[in-house]
Amino acid sequence: METKKIAFLGTAEQEAELLAAIDDMRNLPGALMPVMQKAQEIYGYLPIEVQEIISDAMDVPIEKIYGIATFYAQFNLEPKGKHQISVCLGTACYVKGSQLIFDEISKQLGIGEGGCTDDRNFSLSSCRCVGACGLAPVMLVDDDVYSQMTPGRVEEVLAKYA
Amino acid sequence: MDTITLKIDGIEVTVPKGSTVLEAAHAAAVKIPTLCFLKEINEIGACRMCLVEIKGSPKLAAACVFPAADGMEVFTSTPRILANRKKTLELILSNHRKECLSCVRSGNCELQKLCREYGIEDENYYAGANPEFRIDDSAAHMVRDNSKCILCRRCVAACTVSQGIGCIGANERGFDTNIGSVFDLPLAETSCIHCGQCITACPVGAIYEKDSVDDVFAAIHDPSKHVLVQVAPAVRAGLAEEFGKPVGTDAQGKMAAAMRRLGFDKVFDTLFSADLTIMEEATEFLDRVKNGGTLPLITSCSPGWIKFCETYYPDMIPNLSTCKSPQGMFGAVAKSYYAEKEGIDPKDIVMVSIMPCTAKKFEYQRPEMNVNGLRDNDYVLTTREFGRMIKLAGLDWDMLPEEDFDLPLGLGTGAAVIFGATGGVMEAALRTAVEVLTGEELPNVDFEDVRGLKDIRTATYEVAGLTVRVAVTSGLANARKLLDMVKAGELEVDFIEVMACPGGCVNGGGQPQVHASVRNFVDIRAERAKVLYALDQGNAIRKSHENPAIKEIYETYLGEPGSHLAHKLLHTEYTPRKINGNWD
Numbered sequence: 001m002e003t004k005k006i007a008f009l010g011t012a013e014q015e016a017e018l019l020a021a022i023d024d025m026r027n028l029p030g031a032l033m034p035v036m037q038k039a040q041e042i043y044g045y046l047p048i049e050v051q052e053i054i055s056d057a058m059d060v061p062i063e064k065i066y067g068i069a070t071f072y073a074q075f076n077l078e079p080k081g082k083h084q085i086s087v088c089l090g091t092a093c094y095v096k097g098s099q100l101i102f103d104e105i106s107k108q109l110g111i112g113e114g115g116c117t118d119d120r121n122f123s124l125s126s127c128r129c130v131g132a133c134g135l136a137p138v139m140l141v142d143d144d145v146y147s148q149m150t151p152g153r154v155e156e157v158l159a160k161y162a
Numbered sequence: 163m164d165t166i167t168l169k170i171d172g173i174e175v176t177v178p179k180g181s182t183v184l185e186a187a188h189a190a191a192v193k194i195p196t197l198c199f200l201k202e203i204n205e206i207g208a209c210r211m212c213l214v215e216i217k218g219s220p221k222l223a224a225a226c227v228f229p230a231a232d233g234m235e236v237f238t239s240t241p242r243i244l245a246n247r248k249k250t251l252e253l254i255l256s257n258h259r260k261e262c263l264s265c266v267r268s269g270n271c272e273l274q275k276l277c278r279e280y281g282i283e284d285e286n287y288y289a290g291a292n293p294e295f296r297i298d299d300s301a302a303h304m305v306r307d308n309s310k311c312i313l314c315r316r317c318v319a320a321c322t323v324s325q326g327i328g329c330i331g332a333n334e335r336g337f338d339t340n341i342g343s344v345f346d347l348p349l350a351e352t353s354c355i356h357c358g359q360c361i362t363a364c365p366v367g368a369i370y371e372k373d374s375v376d377d378v379f380a381a382i383h384d385p386s387k388h389v390l391v392q393v394a395p396a397v398r399a400g401l402a403e404e405f406g407k408p409v410g411t412d413a414q415g416k417m418a419a420a421m422r423r424l425g426f427d428k429v430f431d432t433l434f435s436a437d438l439t440i441m442e443e444a445t446e447f448l449d450r451v452k453n454g455g456t457l458p459l460i461t462s463c464s465p466g467w468i469k470f471c472e473t474y475y476p477d478m479i480p481n482l483s484t485c486k487s488p489q490g491m492f493g494a495v496a497k498s499y500y501a502e503k504e505g506i507d508p509k510d511i512v513m514v515s516i517m518p519c520t521a522k523k524f525e526y527q528r529p530e531m532n533v534n535g536l537r538d539n540d541y542v543l544t545t546r547e548f549g550r551m552i553k554l555a556g557l558d559w560d561m562l563p564e565e566d567f568d569l570p571l572g573l574g575t576g577a578a579v580i581f582g583a584t585g586g587v588m589e590a591a592l593r594t595a596v597e598v599l600t601g602e603e604l605p606n607v608d609f610e611d612v613r614g615l616k617d618i619r620t621a622t623y624e625v626a627g628l629t630v631r632v633a634v635t636s637g638l639a640n641a642r643k644l645l646d647m648v649k650a651g652e653l654e655v656d657f658i659e660v661m662a663c664p665g666g667c668v669n670g671g672g673q674p675q676v677h678a679s680v681r682n683f684v685d686i687r688a689e690r691a692k693v694l695y696a697l698d699q700g701n702a703i704r705k706s707h708e709n710p711a712i713k714e715i716y717e718t719y720l721g722e723p724g725s726h727l728a729h730k731l732l733h734t735e736y737t738p739r740k741i742n743g744n745w746d
Binding site: 055056064065066070077 | 322327328329330331332333334335343344345352353741742743745
């Protein structure tokens with residue numbers, strides 16, 4: 001998988017917070033997972049720069065961290081955008097064509113599942129049912145629900161948040 | 163010893179308590195097939211090839227990790243088992259790029275062998291996704307082609323467990339699982355030290371060395387070039403395996419004959435420059451001891467170890483011997499001393515180096531590895547590539563006579579030949595250092611304390627009023643342990659030998675790949691080392707400083723060990739490196 005490089009905006013305060021957390025946890029058995037969770041809590045995602053901090057501070061190979069980060073769905077390798085788009089691919093929305101909505105958004109923004117635009121304005125993910133099957137197909141931008149979506153309406157919806 | 167008795171396919175067998183079913187079956191002369199299992203480093207029971215039936219249990223058990231128990235009855239080849247294994251193979255094949263005619267492992271592939279044994283009729287029985295992977299040829303020494311990877315994780319175990327590096331691992335999950343590096347970076351941007359242990363661990367053709375066979379053939383047949391070859395000690399302990407001979411076969415004489423028939427202008431031996439290394443390194447050691455230099459001195463023959471030290475222990479670079487490796491020294495001498503002696507323009511010399519090592523492919527390209535502006539070496543071949551050259555040239559291994567090397571650079575001592583086994587460099591250095599210190603002949607040149615396969619060996623010698631404390635290790639996970647002990651002050655030593663590969667160069671990443679079915683039951687490190695120790699015993703000269711060719715080069719060219727010219731040609735420098743962040 002080729003991941004697009006989005007500028008890392010971590011601060012010295014965030015790094016200090018992570019290093020302090022590592023110091024607290026380093027002697028726990030199986031400390032790596034909770035450290036990674038803490039890092040994601042601090043930074044919102046686990047870019048290579050953050051994995052490097054963990055690797056250096058804990059003396060674990062960075063590949064081991066990456067292997068875990070790509071194994072578990074809970075870890076993000078890309079940041080969350082200012083606006084988080086979520087397209088329902090649950091059964092009802094899916095049979096009403098929500099994959100086409102997802103694909104159209106993906107095409108217009110140039111990002112895939114879990115991706116974030118270069119300007120960090122949008123990130124995209126899919127979800128499984130938002131409990132609004134009667135309105136299928138459904139997409140969300142942050143807390144706004146867009147019902148009975150069509151690929152043709154994608155541009156107009158995104159424009160509201162641009 | 164506590165033992166247990168069980169039945170394997172109806173045959174009673176008694177084995178030590180704690181044995182696995184696989185080991186018990188081996189003791190009963192029954193071979194259970196394995197793919198992922200590598201003793202001690204990859205005992206994960208993942209590939210499901212070794213499934214067996216155990217009486218009273220409805221489930222099949224993975225023999226490689228299932229503990230044998232007293233009174234157990236195991237069935238290893240029932241129709242149910244055979245059908246199961248066949249299906250496992252078909253499923254592996256469904257996602258394996260099957261280019262078996264052109265694959266570098268064809269004929270020596272563990273998957274291919276099992277498919278033949280299990281009578282796979284249709285290799286495309288299941289059509290898998292067969293995703294495209296980028297071929298990673300970024301590193302100096304190897305290529306990874308994940309389209310052939312069967313996800314056994316043996317390479318990961320070699321990198322992580324044996325070598326303590328872990329620059330490769332399993333990424334993603336489920337069908338997307340693939341072996342690679344952080345953020346799919348090219349291997350060259352990771353902390354890989356080029357040892358090639360992953361290559362010798364791979365059961366299939368997913369990882370292989372960069373091949374220079376064609377380039378070397380072209381050089382040999384270029385009439386304007388004077389093509390020299392040097393061959394490392396450990397190659398003679400492994401090469402015969404490329405021709406189906408058992409592990410532990412001595413190939414020295416046939417090897418020389420083969421090189422001559424391949425058309426090299428002179429057939430030389432890295433043993434010569436191993437002796438030269440001892441002269442320089444023993445002198446350096448005594449100099450550091452007498453003049454308060456940085457101690458402990460650590461050997462510098464193993465380029466995988468050197469890159470590991472530069473990357474993981476940059477603070478210990480001052481401890482490294484400044485001696486080039488024997489490979490580097492040989493090229494430097496060939497393109498200076500030999501060229502002058504023979505009246506050949508060094509620019510016309512092509513120096514080919516045959517090594518049991520893939521890190522040597524990285525080493526010879528290091529910018530500082532040069533002599534008067536020329537590369538010390540021009541091509542580095544592994545033992546495996548050498549085997550391929552011999553086959554390509556149609557040389558009949560069994561018919562090859564045993565021949566000697568050419569003089570003067572083909573002359574080496576018993577001290578030099580043991581460089582190929584862990585402890586060998588230390589022993590060779592001790593033989594010379596002790597005689598230099600005492601001025602008397604050693605009553606016994608065998609330093610048994612530093613031999614063998616124990617993770618870390620230490621010994622203390624009292625020599626002419628001087629206490630010399632030495633430590634020897636191999637495998638970089640072990641080296642890490644040793645260096646951490648030294649840094650913590652838990653172990654005080656004056657001289658350390660480190661070889662990157664477990665067991666030393668005999669088990670180098672460029673040596674013939676031995677199937678796990680053999681490796682799991684025969685210690686290939688020990689068997690190959692025996693070849694070298696026998697050659698040492700059989701050599702009339704067993705101390706580097708008594709090599710007449712070495713005496714001559716110092717008398718007529720270099721002057722004294724450690725002289726200005728010796729430093730210029732035979733010594734080098736190191737570069738601190740980073741573990742992470744090489745991708746910035």
